[in-house]
Amino acid sequence: MKLVLKIVGGLIALLLLAALALGGWYLYQKQPVRSGTLAIQKLGAPVQVQFDERGVPHIRAENQADLYRALGYVHAQHRLFQMEMVRRLAKGELADILGPKLVEVDTLFRTLGIRAHAKATAAKMDMTTPANQALLAYLDGINQYQDTHRAPIEFDILGIPHQPFTPEDTLAVSGYLAYSFAAAFRTEPAMTFIRDKLGADYLRAFDINWHPEGVVTPLAQLTSRDWNSLNRIAAISQDAMDLAGVPLFEGSNAWAISGKRTASGKPLLAGDPHIGFSTPSVWYEAHLSAPDFELYGHFQALSPFALLGHNMDFGWSLTMFQNDDMDLIAEKTNPANPQQVWHNGQWVNLSTRSETISVKGAAPVQLALRGSPHGPIINDAFKDSLGDTPIAMWWTFLETENPALQAFYELNRADTRDKAREAASKIHAPGLNVVWANAKGDIGWWASAKLPQRPLGVNPTFILDAAKGEAEKPGFYAFVFNPQEENPARGYIMSANHQPQPSSGVPVPGYYNLPDRARRLDAVLSNPQTLWDTQAAQTLQLDTRNGYGHRVLQNLLPVMHAVVTDPNEKAFMEPLEKWDGNYSTDSIAATLFSQMLYELAKAAMEDELGEVQFKNLLNTRALDAALPLLMADPQSPWWDNKNTKAPESHFETVRIAWANTLKHLQGLYGTSLLDWRWGVTHTVTHGHPLGRQKPLHLLFNVGPFPAPGGRETPNNLSNPVGPAPWAVSYGPSTRRVIDFADASRAVGINPVGQSGVLFDTHYADQAQQYIAGAYVPQHLREDDVRAHTKSSLRFQPAP
Incomplete structure (x- = not known):
């Protein structure tokens, strides 16, 4: 009997070892290859990757x-699942792998028309241009990797x-990147609701000019069913990125x-685009x-x-312009x-197109989508909440040539100011500030x-009335009228998503961030006593103060x-009374202030707006602007x-x-302020x-980490207005500082790591x-690259 037990035990042990070995081999096959020699088709000469x-x-x-073909290959072996998810999000194909919830x-995204637009644009592309030849080589590198290697673990799970x-995928993703108007889906219905249902006195808190007559008169035809439809679209636009895990540009x-303000005597460039956090992070670094x-x-x-990017001669960074490039338009329908x-001045037919969404584990979903001369009818796709008024979406991305790929191909090579301006x-x-x-x-x-x-007097913060001509656009302004500066006398340029002041006088409506971050940056940069170097720029990027509090x-x-009389409650107020606006990790006042902001907004506004509209407002910059004015x-x-009656x-x-505020925080953390x-x-x-599915979050997610900074501090680790605890939703997607006295000493950081492959070192x-x-x-x-090389991979032309 003992012998039998030993034999059984030995067999179980062998099976476990075999399972572990097979699991290890399975995971090993998924890892990136960073050393050795690999053969690639269509190479003209060997390529070295360190x-x-x-x-x-x-x-x-x-x-x-060869350079771009190799880039596609190494990019794919680190980020293939990210590439798959972002193309599926942009093209409206997530339900095919994630099921009915998507x-x-x-x-x-089908309704927005990104997929259809990408297909039509790809069909017209001249593939002989240098930029498009580079695109084809890059995509070929991705496809060669995918054809010759095991798929990432996420592909197996899903x-x-x-x-x-x-190329259609790349164009669709560029449409997703232009999806900077998500705030408009929340803001325009909310502002229109306040204007039309509540009135001028309520709108006053949002610092939006009230025009009781003329082109911004109320849209009387919108019904409660219309508002329900718009509210749902606003909520879905917010949920899209959360569900797909693909980050969105948010600020920057x-x-x-200039050299006259730096210690080195040469220009210094600093940038930290603010984008939603994810694993893997949004940027893939590569030196070509x-x-x-x-x-680089x-x-x-x-x-x-x-x-x-940058090299020894030039470099650039980006921030979101935040200009309003999308209008929601209430169409007037023919009663007959x-x-x-x-x-x-006449009745015109709506265009129609059909789309089919493949759904994992369920029947396909058929969509019948309509379009007006102003753009797609966005509320057509949600039949169970469809209102009576067709709401069209006019979007610059769909209405212009938008040669963004060509623009960045040229910007990657723009070694003079004139070339950079032309690019x-x-x-x-989307609108971007190029610094x-x-x-x-x-x-x-x-x-x-x-x-x-x-049209003169039209405020695109509101839903526009097509019947009154509010939605018509005779054309676009020439680039020379855009806000811009070159070599200003003050010796620096700063961009922080704030309202620009174009010298041309051209109106630039938009969903701009609060001015507090820009004011903080400008106050520090304008100090004539500072000679700027890399360390000073880093300190400013990591600054956690602003004047909003x-x-x-x-x-x-x-x-x-006046209203807090209890001595114990007065003790809780003391941190706020002494607060300097610093969102450091040890600040108690930052916690009190953030919770109080939410409770103020909720107590003041939720009763008028209702739960859904209030939730949408919480995710807009309009609320940030309103709270100081309300107080x-x-x-x-x-x-x-x-x-209430009284x-x-x-x-x-x-x-x-x-x-x-006190009730909520004490319920979470007890009565000790130190907690x-x-x-x-x-x-x-x-x-x-x-990581949205437990317990997979323990395996795939990275964090949580205690985070300094906050809403609209320079170190903009930002969270939505809401109750504690606060999960940072977006922040610096990289921090870069380049002193052009020696750009080879540039520094930066990736929020997570280079690789999106689970269990990889990076x-x-x-x-x-x-x-x-x-x-x-x-x-x-x-010589620096050689000194810091940890492994080398050589690509050889395939025979």
Whole structure:
């Protein structure tokens, strides 16, 4: 019997060892290859790839076609799943692998027309241009990797089929990147609802000019069913990125300082684009080198051209322009024919197209989508909440040529200010601020976008009335009228998503961020006593202060002193009274202030707006602007709770908000203020798409980490307005500093790591450094690359 047990035990042990061995071999086959020699089809000559201590590839080729083919190959072996997810999101094909819960997201993106637009544009592309030849080589590198290697583990888990990547995919992803108007889906319905349902007194808190007559009169035809439809679209537009795990551009900082203001005597460039956090991170770093070209670039999935980059001679960074490039338009339908709308003095037929969404584990979903002369009818796709009024979406991305690929191909090579300006002029949507510097001494900024001409007096913050001609656009302004500066006398240029002041006088409506971050940056940059160097730029990028708290508290604290009489509660107020606006991880005031902001907004506004509309408002920049104005206006009608018989004053509403603040925080963290520190309540987690499903979050997600910074601080680790605890939703997607006295000493950081391959060394090796505010070298010179090479991969032309 003992012998039998020993034999059985031995067999079980062998089976376990075999299972472990098979599991190890399975995972090993999924890992990137960073050493040895590999054969690639269509290479003209061997290509050398040296991987440094962070896994950044330094690719050296004899010609640019080989360079881009190799880039596609190494990019794919680190980020193939990311490439797959972003193309599926843009084209509305997520439900095919994730099931019915993604049908609404797919429906939204099909309705936007990104997939159809990409297909039509790809069919017209001239594939003989240098930029398109580079694109084809890059995509070929991706496809060669996919054809010859095991698929990533996520493909096995989700059952993703093998499909080649095409120019249509790249164009669709560029449409997704232009999806910077997600805020408009939330803001325009909310502002229109406040204007039309609540009135001018309520709109006053949002600092939007009220026009009771003329082109911005209320849209009387919108019904409650219309509002329900718009609310649902707003919620889906917010959920899309969360469900897909693909980050969206949100903001950014960038500045360029001329040599007369730097310690080195040469321009200094700093940039940190603010993008949603994810695993893997949005940027893939790569150093490209050929006899006629060199660039250290930050690349996005399926794009062969760096969106951020530098070499020894020049460099640039980006921020979101935040211009309003999308209008929602209420169409007037023909009472005798609902398939016609009023346009240019006559009834015109709506266009129609059909789409089929494949759904994993369910029947396909058929969509019948309509379009007006102004654009797609966005509420057609949601039949169960469809309102009575067709709402069209006019979008610059669909209405312009938008040669963004050509623009960045040229910007990657723009070694003079004139070349950089010309490249920037070809970016039509989304609107981007291009902040640029070179070793010759130039600095520049161009707000790059096609700015539409709108009828006089039209405020695109609201849903426009097609019947009154509000939606018509005679054309676009020339690029020369865009906001821009070159070599200003003050010696620096700063961009922080704030409202620009174009010298041309051309109106630039938009969904701009609060001015507080820009004011903080400008106050520091304008100090004439500072000679800027790399360390000073890093310190400013990591700054965690702004003046927003003071703007709110200067009117809030006097009211709190009047209504808070309990001695224990007064003790809890003390951190706010002494607060300097610093969102450091040990700040207690930052926690109190952030919770109080939410409770104020909820107590003042939810009763008028309702739960859904209030939730949408929480995700808009309009609310940030409103709260300081609300606190400064004790007569605002928002203070009264419409659900009670007796009218409330601002004193009573502030008292309720403060009581709810203490109740919520004490319920989470107890009564000791030391347990209310900002780093306890405010954390960052880099989420993977599969990490939304427990317990896979323990395997794929990275974090959480205590996070400094906050909404609209320079270190903009931002969270939505809402109740504690706060999960950081977006922040610096990289931090870069380049002094053009020696650009080979540029520094930066990746929020997570270079690789998106689970269990790879570089999956999350920079996450701790990032949150601690560290910077690492970005090697550019050949001797530095050689000294920091950890492994080498050689691509040989296949026989």
